[in-house]
Amino acid sequence: MKRLIQWSIDHHWLVIALSALLQVAVVQLPFLNDAFDTAPLELDEWLICLGLASVVLWADEAKKLIERRLRSRSRQPHPAAGIL
Secondary structure, eight states: OHHHHHHHHHHHHHHHHHHHHHHHHHHHOHHHHHHHTOOOOOHHHHHHHHHHHHHHHHHHHHHHHHHHHHHHHHTOOOTTTTOO
8 A cells, every 4th residue: 555655646747747748639639639529729729728727726825825924913823733
C-alpha cells in the first residue's frame, strides 16, 4: 500500500501532463477530430480556454487571502489550529 501511495505522489504530474496532452490531441489532430467530432483551435482560442480555466484557481486564492486577512484582524486562530 505504501508503494502505491508513493507511486501516486511521485507520478501525479506525469498523469496530469498526459491528460493535458491527450486533450490537446483530441482537439488538434485531424483523425481524432473526426472520431470525437471536434475542430482544431487557434492559439487565441487556446489562450481564452486557459484563462477561463484558471479563473477557479484565482478565485480560490483570493478567497484564501480574504479569509487570512479577516482572521488576522479578529485575532482568532485558524479553525484547524487546535487539531494538532
